[in-house]
Amino acid sequence: MRFLAIEHVFPSHVVTNEDVVDRVLADSSAHLPEHDLRTLEELVRTCFASSGTEVRHHRADGETASELTVEVGHRALDAAGLRPHDIDLLIYAGIGRGIIEPASATIYQDLLGLDRATAFDVLDACASWVRALHVANAFLRAGAYRTIMIVNAEFGAGDVYRYELTSLDEFPHWHPTVTIGEAATATILTASPEDGSYDADFRTWGEKRDLCFVPMPSFTGHFGKDVDVAGGLADLQFVSYGLSLLEFGTRKLVEHYRDLPRFEEFKADRVFLHSASDGAARHVVHACGIDPARARFDHRNHANTASASVPVSMSEAVRSGELADGDRTLLMVASSGVTSALTAFEFHGR
DSSP, rough: EEEEEEEEEOOSEEEEHHHHHHHHHHTTTTTSHHHHHHHHHHHHHHHHHHTTTOEEEEEETTOHHHHHHHHHHHHHHHHHHHGGGGGGEEEESSOSSSSSOOTHHHHHHHHHTTTOOOOEEEEEEEEEHHHHHHHHHHHHHSSOOEEEEEEEEEEHHHOOOOOOSSSSGEEEEEGGGGBBOOEEEEEEEEEGGGGGOOOOEEEGGGGGGEEEEOOOTTTTHHHHHHHOOOTTOOOOOEOOOOOHHHHHHHHHHHHHHHHHHHHHTTTEEEEEEEEOOOOHHHHHHHHOOOOOEEEEEEEEEOOOOOGGGGHHHHHHHHTTSSSOOEEEEEEEEETTTTTTEEEEEEEBBB
């Protein structure tokens, strides 16, 4: 599998921790007494410190998800030296979307002019991109497609940020909300003689689905599990019990890595982790005995960009020269679901 291009784009509005704290205190002041407001501020700042959150990018007025995603798609085509009709398959991978049906991939197949490509979606929360990479690799090895583009448009943060708390009881399932950033990525892949280097393994604990979810109007009838959320559920309102999710997800990711010695024996030159939290990522690296100098910790740079976080980090590493042709590359992701994912391959660029 050869990476003909891997590109990313951020929206232009930079939101700082101070912006968030000021807004949370202002919007919650109608409900919380002064003592609770001070406690809330301390809790939010502690959350940012432990995760390493500093800034996140959100869309400015006039910026749209589709325009930014089309921009990064064109960047990827230019970087790969390809034209739109060279793409055989488009996979949309991610949480961010404006429609339930049809596939979000149909939007970008049209807007990017990929007139020869068929298109569909892959969705597995923050593991969506590594899942899509796995699907793409299988298609390439089978010879089903020649050139595949993976696109994601994680632009939900500006819409789901909720600054108003009516009770401190909401904090445990609310605080990850304000560590979410926005980004779009486009990756173009083709088959190569080095395809034999690819390896991946996925595990899922569906019983933990209530640790992080986004309910729809039909949630109660479909979820198959009772949930008790302080403050009540609201349609499309992000619910994430961050501490419990990180504890369970990182523990399972470490166990996953230790259970399969071949990933350690791979001796990765570069390690990319999902950027939900730099603190959690450092814990995983330490617990797995990985040299931290080989890993990127990017949460501090752009917060949690959901399924875009791994390709964003890889794109930045390619631009800086940190990720070079032939580097043994390991991807490690723990995602809501809960899913853990390990992916290893030799990186080969255009």
